[in-house]
Amino acid sequence: MPELPEVETVKRGLEKLIIGKKxxxxxxxxxxxxxxxxxxxxxxxxxxxxxxxxxxxxxxxIDLDTSYSLVIHLKMTGQLVYVGRKELNISERFGAxxxxxxxxxxxxxxxxxxIFTFKDDSNLYFNDQRKFGWIRLIPTIEIPNIDFxxxxxxxxxxxxxxxxxxxxxxxxxxxxTIKAALLDQTVIAGVGxxxxxxxxxxxxxxxxxxxxxxxxxKLNKLxxxxxxxxxxxxxxxxxxxxxxxxxxxxxxxxxxFAQVFRRENxxxxxxxxxxxxxxxxxxxTHLCPKCQIAA
DNA sequence: CACTTGACCTGTCCGC
DNA sequence: TGCGGACAGGTCAAGT
Numbered sequence: 001m002p003e004l005p006e007v008e009t010v011k012r013g014l015e016k017l018i019i020g021k022k023x024x025x026x027x028x029x030x031x032x033x034x035x036x037x038x039x040x041x042x043x044x045x046x047x048x049x050x051x052x053x054x055x056x057x058x059x060x061x062i063d064l065d066t067s068y069s070l071v072i073h074l075k076m077t078g079q080l081v082y083v084g085r086k087e088l089n090i091s092e093r094f095g096a097x098x099x100x101x102x103x104x105x106x107x108x109x110x111x112x113x114x115i116f117t118f119k120d121d122s123n124l125y126f127n128d129q130r131k132f133g134w135i136r137l138i139p140t141i142e143i144p145n146i147d148f149x150x151x152x153x154x155x156x157x158x159x160x161x162x163x164x165x166x167x168x169x170x171x172x173x174x175x176x177t178i179k180a181a182l183l184d185q186t187v188i189a190g191v192g193x194x195x196x197x198x199x200x201x202x203x204x205x206x207x208x209x210x211x212x213x214x215x216x217x218k219l220n221k222l223x224x225x226x227x228x229x230x231x232x233x234x235x236x237x238x239x240x241x242x243x244x245x246x247x248x249x250x251x252x253x254x255x256x257f258a259q260v261f262r263r264e265n266x267x268x269x270x271x272x273x274x275x276x277x278x279x280x281x282x283x284x285t286h287l288c289p290k291c292q293i294a295a
Numbered sequence: 296c297a298c299t300t301g302a303c304c305t306g307t308c309c310g311c
Numbered sequence: 312t313g314c315g316g317a318c319a320g321g322t323c324a325a326g327t
Contacts, residue, residue: 261320
């Protein structure tokens with residue numbers, strides 16, 4: 001579920017909430033959610049302090065003071081929600097579900113598969129309905145050697161990432177469709193289905209267009225639109241279609257600003273024609289059939 | 296090789 | 312209300 005803006009939002013929340021906390025207990029009930037359990041994870045993690053929270057592509061990294069890091073992928077339905085002791089007291093006094101948009105007071109629930117408890121009795125919950133997500137404990141120095149990190153493309157929002165870099169990376173995928181190339185994490189990092197559709201609408205490019213048939217000027221337009229969409233979504237706290245919540249259990253509001261995503265049968269904001277939903281690169285794909293001309 | 300499809304899971308929604 | 316099937320924001324492995 002979460003793409004770059006959602007993971008970035010979680011990262012920004014967590015760095016305010018858990019840096020400096022010491023782990024006192026670890027719970028997990030689904031080995032695939034916490035796959036490297038051959039060593040005694042519990043005893044190894046107990047006493048570790050959180051020193052930093054980082055993001056690369058759609059992956060979160062929680063650095064510990066033991067030279068190890070927790071590497072976390074939320075995949076489709078993963079959530080990382082922190083509940084402080086004070087908030088827990090509030091929910092105990094006022095009942096579960098307070099405040100109403102928050103998961104505080106409702107956790108753990110049946111989708112909770114890992115819980116980190118800190119010294120102050122606060123908890124970090126890893127919830128994952130579909131169980132595609134995972135957490136791994138690995139030496140911090142080994143992170144760049146993970147296959148995914150060796151292959152993943154550059155961060156599209158990095159200051160030193162230019163339109164020339166962007167165009168050059170897409171030219172390596174000239175034979176495929178622009179939507180498949182956007183979703184390919186080895187081309188650029190962090191783009192998923194929502195922001196692929198949104199940026200293609202912004203650049204007036206049909207998702208099935210072959211990369212080779214796009215001019216540099218058109219790719220440049222896509223570069224600008226993609227960065228705009230990602231920035232706007234981060235500002236709005238990401239997109240909550242169904243599952244996504246931030247580190248405080250709250251939803252993101254980008255979906256209200258979406259131009260095409262989940263807007264099938266509603267009028268295009270540019271031309272008024274109805275947005276349609278099709279299938280491209282194996283994914284549900286939203287587009288305006290008039291603005292986004294097939295090449 | 297480059298590219299596409301199925302698998303990993305559970306929950307929800309839609310049609311009968 | 313029940314049941315089957317399609318589908319859901321990601322990524323790999325396996326297939327063409």
